[in-house]
Amino acid sequence: MAQLSGDWRGCVAAALVACSNPSQTKPTDTGAGDGAPAEALAPDDRIAVVGESVSLDATGSTGSAFSWDFDDGSSAEGAVVEHAWTAPGSYRVRLTAEGAPSDRDDLVVTVVYPPLDVAPVASSRLVLHGEQLYAALPDFDQVAIVKAGVVSRYDVCDRPVSLAAGVDDPRVLVACRDGVFALSEDGTLESIYTGDFTAVLMQGGIWGLQRDGMLHGPSGVQAALPGRVLVGSDGAVSTAAFKSPVDHGLWWDGTEHRLVRDPGPDSDTNTRGTPNLLDAGAMRPDGGLLVWGGLKSNTERGLFVEGTAFAHDNAVRAVLKTVDPFTGEEQVAPLFDNRDAVSAVAFTPMGDKLLVAHRGARVVDILDAYSMQRVGGFQNVGLGLDGIVTDGTTVWVLASHERSLISFDLTQANAQVELDRVSLVDEEALSADVLLGLQLFHDSGDPRMAADAYISCASCHPDGEEDGRVWDFTQRGEGLRNTQSLRAMPPSGPFHWTANFDELQDFENDIRLHQGGTGYLTDDDWAELEEPLEDPKAGRSVELDALAAYMRHLAEEGPPPDPAPAPVDAVAVLSEAGCIECHSGPRGTDAAWDGDDPVVHDVGTLTEASGSRVGASIEGLRTPPLVGLSHSAPYLHDGSAATLEAAVEAHVDLEWEALTAVVEALRGFGD
Structure with a gap:
């Protein structure tokens, strides 16, 4: 397993002097006169620290x-120079050697703030601990x-x-639906907290974040935000809050801070939108920058909302928010093109680069950790990053x-040198069709699912x-x-709310008509089966059937449990x-078919904004299930009820x- 070179780090962190041919003496005779050709050989690229002299x-x-x-x-003159x-x-940095002709050569010096003595930490599904990698397999x-x-x-x-x-603890913490546990290298498991947890951290003690936003720590329990990452x-x-309010994101460090909505404008390189589904976070090793990654949702667009239709590239796209942790102010942030949600982030140990993974786009971007400009990356890495x-x-x-x-050589960031690809399982836990459906469900990089991986x-x-x-689905x-x-x-x-699909394979319509995907049906089958409530699409595409199998699997698993059981007389x-x-039956819905017609009800919540059903008038709405309500706000078909109290009223x-x-x-x- 490759490790960061101790000699290299020692050079940068201790002496902060460039390590180029230290055994050689300074040149006293260049071997070239005024009329001889020159050859400039700049030293290798290197990392330096702000304010410290570097020898070139x-x-x-x-x-x-x-x-x-x-x-x-x-600038400076001489064969050997120092600069801070x-x-x-x-x-x-450009070296010029004078001669006839003269010659030039460049090197790049990446200057960073010095890393903290104790590096910042973050929760993740993958951690490096010593010489071992730990990967969660939910x-x-x-x-x-x-x-190795x-x-x-x-x-x-x-x-x-x-x-x-943690730094000094040999164990790795694991957060699960039934608690927080400490895992030793030999597989020994120790229970730390009980409950439904979404993130865990080892930082001056053991921290665990519950699904409802309660944060357990060394000094007790406090209210934070319902999130999926701790830094x-x-x-x-x-x-950071996984699901955001309508017009801003949220992050918390004992105090709530807002993450601003992107005002746009919508274009082929950017969109408006609120940072949402914030699933990734990290802190630069010097402690001077926090980053939160997720998806930007452009709910300001739509035919009813503002008279503009959606295109495949202006509904959602990747977002990475950068924050000064001391002031709470947002800093320069990258713009992503042809990328879906940011799903994982990590800084290099010296803090010169930021690695950004996109779950569905199959891409890892390598950014300069200060300018946030892309300096490299890896394409077609794998499924579900x-x-x-x-x-x-x-x-x-x-x-x-x-x-x-999968491992890559970071020293060749633009060459995409894959070092190894290790299978983590021997026998698959899911059936073949459900596994394929899982992969397709998340795979924005498949042109059949979407255009441009958004x-x-x-x-x-x-x-x-x-x-x-x-x-706004008016279009x-x-x-x-x-x-x-x-x-x-x-x-x-x-x-759906209006029962406009009668089979899960009808999502082919959303894929083709609104996501820019080429679809999973053949074009001939699509021409025959486009209408969602007529002849069935089931059995006409292996991929569509797999998507349907995965969605049925999700329904059979059900939503995460609510934090508190219902009273006995519920x-x-x-x-x-x-x-x-x-709201009858085990899921709290009477959703069913009465012959060719769906069971729907008009409970007085329909408005002009409710629009239509498959382009025709709405007679009523399918009864929404009651399971999982605690963490599924807002409520009602148009989201007009922010709380359960408002929904009941x-x-x-x-x-x-x-x-x-x-x-x-x-x-x-349902509990």
Whole structure:
């Protein structure tokens, strides 16, 4: 396993003097007179620290004189010079050797702030701890440990989704639906916290973030934000809200801070939108920059909302927010083109580069950690990229959906030198069709799913749940529509608020008509089967059938459990309020077909913004399920109810005591 060179780091961190041919003496005779040709041989590229002198040696060059341009407005003459840069950045230093003719050569000096003595840490699905890599395998309830290409797997807990390692602790922490555990190298497991956890951190103690946003730490429990990532430095812990409010994102370090909405304008290189689905985070090693990665959602666009239709490239795209952790102010941020959600981030140990993985686009971008400009990257890495780590010379990427760990040579960032590809499993936990469906569901890089890798099913249904957004689907023959969880739906349909799909294979329509994808049906089959409520698409495409199988699998698994069980008299409470008349059955919905017609109800919430059903008038709405309500706000088909209380009041008029009882019953429905 490649490790960061101790000699290189010692040179930079201790002496901060360039390590170019230190055994050679300074040239006293260049071997070239005024009339002889010169040869400039600049030393290798290197990293330096702000304010510290760097020695640059032209040993090996020939010429009558030497001059250096340091790319910061200053220069020097001589074969051996020293220079200190006063600001971070990448500087292209030019060596000129005088002769007939003269010659020039360049090197790049990357100047950074000095890393902290104790490096910042972050939760992730992939961590490097010593010489071992730990990878979370939620579909297997396991963690894989990889050392020198050898894989060991250990059963840990229910759906491990987050890992963390500490500096002086040999264990690795694991966050799962049933608690936080400490995993030793030999597979020994120790329970730390119980509950449904989404992120974990080892920073001056053990921290665990519950799905409901409660943060457990060394000094007790406090309210933070419902998130999926924790970042820590010098005893301080930060997180970002996974689902954002409508007009801004949120991050927290003991105090809530806003992440601003991108005002646009919409173009072929950028869109408006709110930072949402913030699933990745890290801190630069000097402690001076926080980054939060996710997806930008452009819900300001739409025919009803503003009279403009969506194109495939202006609904969603990748977002990376950069923040000064001391002031809370946002810093320069990159713009991503042809990229879906940011799913994992990691800084190099010296903090000169930032690695950014995109789950569905199959891409890793390498950014300058100060300018945020792209300086390299890796294409077609794998399926389901959701973990990335580096030791400064090697990059490891977790491709969860193909169950593999891929490594690249970071010193050749533009050559894409793949070093190894290790399979993490021997036997697949999912059936073949469900696994294929999982891969397709997230794969924005497949042109059949989308044009230009911007969007996949997971863009609006992360982990099969909902994105917390209300989209203007007027151009789809609908209206304002609040995204629903696929995990809560009845597997047999009908689907969507207006029951406009009668089979899961009908998502071919969204793929072809609104995502720019070429689709999974043949063009002849598409011409025959385009209408969603007529002849079935099932059985006409292996890929569409696999997508349907995966979505049924999500529905069978169900949503994450609500944080508190419903009161014992929940059914009685809901019956007395009249809810059970429509919200019946184990999922709390009477959604079904009555012959060729769907069972729908008009409960008085339809407005002009509700639009239509497949381009025709709406007679009613399919009853939404009640399972998983605690973490699926907003509510109602148009998202007009921000809370469960408001949703209930839109249906019935209850006294406060009865309203409170109904809301408590709804929060734990299905437990």
